[in-house]
Amino acid sequence: MTDLAPIVFFVYNRPKHTETVLNALKKNTLAEDSILYVFSDAAKKEKDFENVNKVREIINKIDGFKEVFVTEAKTNIGCADSIISGITKVINEHGKAIIIEDDILTAPNFLEFMNEALCKYENDERIFSISGYNVPMQIPESWKSPVFLTYRYSSWGWATWKDRWSEADWDVLGWQEIFTDKTKNKLFRRGGDDLPYILRAQMNGTIDAWDIRWYYSHYSKNRFTVFPAYSFVENIGFDGSGIHCGKAGKAPNKPVIAQNGEKIVLPDALEFDEEMNKLFVSRYRYTFKDKLRRFLKELLHYKINS
Secondary structure, X not given: OOOOOOEEEEXXXXXXXXXXXXXXXXXXXXXXXXXXXXXXXXXXXXHHHHHHHHHHHHHOOOOOOOEEEEEEOXXXXXXXXXXXXXXXXXXXXXXXXEEEEOOEEEOOOHHHHHHHHHHHOOOOOOEEEEEOOOOOOOOOOOOOOOEEEEOOOOOOOEEEEHHHHOOOOOOOOOHHHHHOOHHHHHHHHHHOOOHHHHHHHHHOOOOOOOHHHHHXXXXXXOOEEEEEOOOOEEEOOOOOOOOOOOOOOOOOOOOOOOOOOXXXXXXXXXXXXXXXHHHHHHHHOOOHHHHHHHHHHHHHHHHHHO
């Protein structure tokens, strides 16, 4: 396979995770032919200095790839801005990119799948991104394709192209309409009931996230993400070490990782299947109790910060 997409790897203050993820990535069949860009953000707090330095010792000794370029920020940029600026730099040069963070464990055929999908669907303007992750959903026996289309986006090992990335609206203009227009709220929730809550948390400054803004661009332009039937990645960051994953001990939706080495044969054309999307999004449906819990959490945050 020629014209491989570069890999963009973001790290911060988790040396063990960084080393584990790199070791898995190096075992990918296309690793030695791929260019790796590593972006290391500087410590935000004094307690992070030691681990940030340990991470930088690791990334400056990386081998097993065609080329390795390491960028070390001198001051803390922040999670969202670091990722947005890093992807923009690489994708402007190469036209496409595969992105992973320091808690995403990849199967040996992850890079093969991502590159195949980037090549196959580059000219399909309906598709905004490629995901390497899928929830542990029960795939119907009648579904024979290794991939499907859905409205949701996943940041757990993914890829996109320059022309799609350039369409992103990082200011999320008009986001308030999601909460004042029932039709737009329903459309926004095609990817999951949790998404409006995440969007409001981002826009109110409760969290520092880039991916919900990237999803907003998927929604506003009515675009899809290609998801694999079986996941090529696993998130190992649910141990309290990350910013957004919490401390669950393990990912709540641990996937079946596709690593049997079989040749990936992607269909030339993809059609959106409503039933597959419903099955997928059911993992993100909220009960009344879920919605009440979210509301009370937001109310508590408002009272504390008002």
